[in-house]
Amino acid sequence: MKLTPILTISCLFVALAASAQAPAGKSTAAESFGEMTTLDSFGGPSSGTYKPTAAEKARIAWWRDAKFGLFMHWGLYSKMAGYWKGQKVIGGEWAVKLQKLPIEEYRALAKEFNPVKFNADEWVLLAKSAGMKYIVITSKHHDGFSMFGTKVTPYNIVDGTPFKRDPMQELKEACDRHGLKFGLYYSHAQDWNEPDGYGNNWSWPGYPRNMDKYLDEKAIPQIRELCEKYHPAILWFDTAGEITQARAEQIAKMARSIVPDILINSRIKLGKPIGLPVTDFDGSGDNEAFHQYHNVPWELCGTMNRSWAYKEWDKDFRPVSELLFHLIDAVSKNGNYLLNVGPTAEGVIIEPYASRLRAMGDWLQVNGEAIYGCGGTVWGTEFGDYRTVDGKRKFVPAPANWRCTTKPGKVFIHVLNWPKDGKLELPALKGKIIAARLLADASAQVKVDQTAERIILTLPQTAPDPIASVVCLEL
Template structure:
């Protein structure tokens, strides 16, 4: 067996030297090309089989991430102290003892939760799939687990399984559903790992003796059995398993145990955060958009609407609808998906400012979704920006420009205009012959005048844009 393990890398720092993050911010996960102890589906399938398995995901382009769990009860504050970090890490950040943290379950009764409403919000936003935290690093399961009683059905007055209700509503609405599962970190189960931070045990990351135990026993008695529950108990769901923070404990041999289970589900999509050198299906840049995407790889930027993933009552730093929409367009133009997070409160409600922004995105997509769903990356590239020259040993920094972006389909090129050109839009090198140009937001698709000479194109535009955030110019290939 090979001993290579996956590492999370940010700059020159490895996972063990980093402060705590929900999914390591801006992290790139390295994987191994060495033979795996157990071959994954990605190791064995043909290109055509992979294309068929990933087809719906590539078409979707836009999904909802939901970070919701017991951490919504303290909402970022414990014993008068506010965390300066993200909400779902409060147990680790404030070194809350296991017994004290588990007591939050006594007051977790989210009667405001409505799977129907959440799915309706996602659908109205133009999202095509949902990924929800089934178990985050605090070890609390948001589903009816028979494996461990620390879950929303057995340990709270709520007594309901939100994942089952979401699975039913997603099926009715035609949305796909995925489950996030923290496979290595678990701060309440003996043997679970914890990323070390100041004041904690440097080797284990623990701050409470109740956390000590065997990692292999934790995997055997909790993590693996719960993943099996998630894969078997929800009627064809999940479509996605979204792992996180494997830590160096997740060796190839340990990760292979999860792969053996997942191989029984040939349509399952899973990300690159399992560990043990397994690449999975998707790259997962966090809180940033890679300058040039990941050519040759499926990828998905996961990002927050404010500054936290899990609910924090005093985080009101919400991004504008304009920023969120331009993120979506930028990501699609580089061939990726946008997994945009919401953090319901302890009553199960998505904060109103988040809903407002999602609805604004949905309104734009209701007119311009053709340019996003199923669209491929730009045929151009320089419009996204360029790397600035770096001095010394510094890495070149990418400087984005925000005049326009582009996506592509077999017979159409979509130009998303952020800055409205005066008079006309010019392309210097166009690899297709154009037969018609029009604005996607114009219901009549009235033809615009254009001139194409060789590879250059000039399209005469109206005096004002149709949409203040992004007006889409369609260049239709000549038949």
């Protein structure tokens, strides 16, 4: 996905008093900025239904404010680094299945896995410098190798490698020290190391696989261990082949019996999200956001290059401008952004990842007000609308010229293309705009022409920030 290298963010400070004359019981734009769960008041299309209880709303409040997290794919596949027996292979963490590798040969990588350069504090502080508020890391991916100390199987990093340490425990403690929330990814259905697990269709031909046996003997006991040992803030599931609604409910109930406020993502089960009370937030496709505002809290997970796990030869890293667009776009649609890095088998987050994280953190130091604690757009029409195309009703995206996020009394307009003529037209808002300024340069002049039908901003000739700028308008 190629995006404009310059992003600009403007912010409208909207006084709540501007809508004081609204009829009782009617939601107005200004009243709804802080807790938007519908766009009915504003006319833009949206998807999903969200009706949390007070307790459900409270447990996800921190996550909805956080907006930005670090995803990490790290395991034996990191030792492969994109190669198998000297030959370049695709797939990364999926290489075992895509190449149908002999599982006993893959297991042997554990004897060589020794990430002596791993430093939990360094990883967490890097995430913190990026402006991230939480971390999610693979405790067990589809390969079946456990990256934590477990009593369920000796095939784990503590008992099965020269490393002999538990990086999940060290990361949990580092997150606690530095004020980040700690989450765990766990592949609960797909497990290529187990005859009864889902996904391995080449190692045990003719074997009568029993998914319930796998769940009862490995997955559920390990999920219990993860909750009891690390008390994660998030359990992040993935590729839930053959997981029934009843099984998903069983897993969620067990997890919350140990960690009552744990957040669970919608990938606990395939197909249409279960939603509350089982799952707390939905997920869009990998590297692909929802096309429109989504009423249910949701998360975009994405890669920084073309891989989830480390591959030495994947050097196709996305520019910072594209990564920032994904963050801004997700928040404007009521979502979060979980951005992935793939550490090496030695335990190093390489510089192409690190430099991009630090650059995003620098931008957020200036413009974080337009991201953290924000709700989605006040309009919704900027994303596009439903139209009849070839006789079928379809959602047709509009050009991504600007995005909008909100807070109580504030609207942030994200301009993705700095206008060549300096004029940006926006839909109408109630209340008289009385002042305008740029966050990065308060001395720069921003003119406002406001009518009942629209707002036109006259911006400076050039943006004050080479990647993104923020303009604030006050009512």
